[in-house]
Amino acid sequence: MTTVLWVDGELVNPSEPAVSGLDRGLLLGYGVFETLAVENGVPFALTRHLRRLERSARKIKLKLPALEDIRAGLDAALGEWNTAVGVQTRGRLRLTITGGVSALGASADSARPTVLIAIAPAGPVRKLGAKTGARALLSPWPVNPHSALAGAKTLSYAAHAVLQQYARENSVDELISATVDGRLCEGATSNVFVECGGELLTPPLEVGCLPGITRELILEWGAESGLPVRAAGAAELPISILDDAPHLAITGSVRGIMPLTQIGSRELEPGPLTEEVAAIFQQKSAVEVDP
Numbered sequence: 001m002t003t004v005l006w007v008d009g010e011l012v013n014p015s016e017p018a019v020s021g022l023d024r025g026l027l028l029g030y031g032v033f034e035t036l037a038v039e040n041g042v043p044f045a046l047t048r049h050l051r052r053l054e055r056s057a058r059k060i061k062l063k064l065p066a067l068e069d070i071r072a073g074l075d076a077a078l079g080e081w082n083t084a085v086g087v088q089t090r091g092r093l094r095l096t097i098t099g100g101v102s103a104l105g106a107s108a109d110s111a112r113p114t115v116l117i118a119i120a121p122a123g124p125v126r127k128l129g130a131k132t133g134a135r136a137l138l139s140p141w142p143v144n145p146h147s148a149l150a151g152a153k154t155l156s157y158a159a160h161a162v163l164q165q166y167a168r169e170n171s172v173d174e175l176i177s178a179t180v181d182g183r184l185c186e187g188a189t190s191n192v193f194v195e196c197g198g199e200l201l202t203p204p205l206e207v208g209c210l211p212g213i214t215r216e217l218i219l220e221w222g223a224e225s226g227l228p229v230r231a232a233g234a235a236e237l238p239i240s241i242l243d244d245a246p247h248l249a250i251t252g253s254v255r256g257i258m259p260l261t262q263i264g265s266r267e268l269e270p271g272p273l274t275e276e277v278a279a280i281f282q283q284k285s286a287v288e289v290d291p
Contacts, residue, residue: 002085006077006117014118023114025098029156031113032056032064033096037254038119041078041087042289044253048213053095055211056152062099065113070095077117085121092122092254098155122254133261133270134173134250136187138242139163142180145208153210163188174250176263178239183207187250191215193257194237195247195271199228203237214251214281217291221284222277229277247271257281 005011007018025031034053036043043049050067057064064070074095081091096118100111141163149156163175167188174187186192186209193202193215200222203209222229242248248260248268257278259270284291 002081003118003120004077004081004084006073006080008115009073011076011080018116019098019114020101022101022104023098024100024102024111025096025114025155027104028099029154029158030060030062031096031098031155032060032062032153033094033155034153035253036093036095037122038078038081038091038093039285039289041082043074043078043093044285044289045213045217045291046074047290048216049095049253052153052211052213053097056154057097059152060149060154062097063113064097065115070097070115073115073117077119081119090122091119094118096155133259133268135171135262136174136176136248136250136260137167137170137172137264138239139166139175139177139188141177143177143185143208145179145181145185145206147208150208151205151211160188172262174260176242179207182239183235184237184239184241185209190250190252190255193218193249193251193274194232194241194245195249195273196241196245198273199230200249200271200273200277201230201232201237204231204234206234212251213253214256217285218251218257218277218281221280225280227273227277227280229273247274249274256285 003014005014012018032053034049036049096116098114100113102111167175174190176187176192177185179185184203185207191212193200202215205211219229242263249257251257259274260268
């Protein structure tokens with residue numbers, strides 16, 4: 001499997017060491033990242049992802065390199081990727097920026113951030129349908145919406161890794177989390193949409209969920225198309241909604257929008273509004289590579 005790795009201005013053999021053992025990303029999980037789909041050799045919604053990267057960095061007080069330097073690195077890595085595998089291969093791009101190298105216990109004020117860009121093949125987008133949706137469970141661990149890292153995409157990702165491992169051990173694709181006060185929040189690696197009462201709703205950002213790019217575009221494009229798609233009010237989506245909502249879906253930058261066909265022991269069908277929104281998303285994203 002071809003993987004392209006670019007680190008601080010140089011293309012690196014993925015099997016070779018590339019980051020210092022004193023990098024704050026390694027020692028402290030101090031850094032931010034973005035994952036993007038690469039379609040026809042181009043990263044989708046790059047400007048929105050970079051905007052979210054900046055918001056996450058501000059939240060943890062990480063000074064990023066200049067955006068033009070980040071974009072230059074992306075261009076270099078993508079050029080190598082497109083040459084190695086061709087633009088027809090769908091890819092997964094991971095942009096990681098760490099706090100850089102500093103002495104143990106020292107202030108990071110003078111550390112230069114480390115920039116890593118990795119691109120590897122991604123599977124095709126799974127089409128909507130009862131046999132190709134995702135299965136999920138309710139997570140046994142609630143989310144604290146008042147966490148210092150709530151809503152930021154940071155390298156402090158161990159909690160998400162535990163959720164993903166738990167999902168694999170239980171033969172499901174995703175875990176859906178509640179907040180500590182009983183509201184629907186998000187999936188381990190996705191945002192959640194609930195189709196009920198003729199509307200397609202997603203939890204508000206105040207519950208601590210990640211402001212997903214696909215979530216953002218579905219809300220915008222759905223509203224532009226005159227569909228009843230919106231962020232719910234503060235108390236509209238208690239976690240108990242999972243017990244009886246007729247249709248559920250999850251979204252992410254690489255997976256797109258995918259219906260849930262099972263939540264716990266309850267089987268579901270893709271909702272008609274979910275299918276309509278998915279069709280709009282697929283149509284618009286095929287035309288607008290950087291919406």
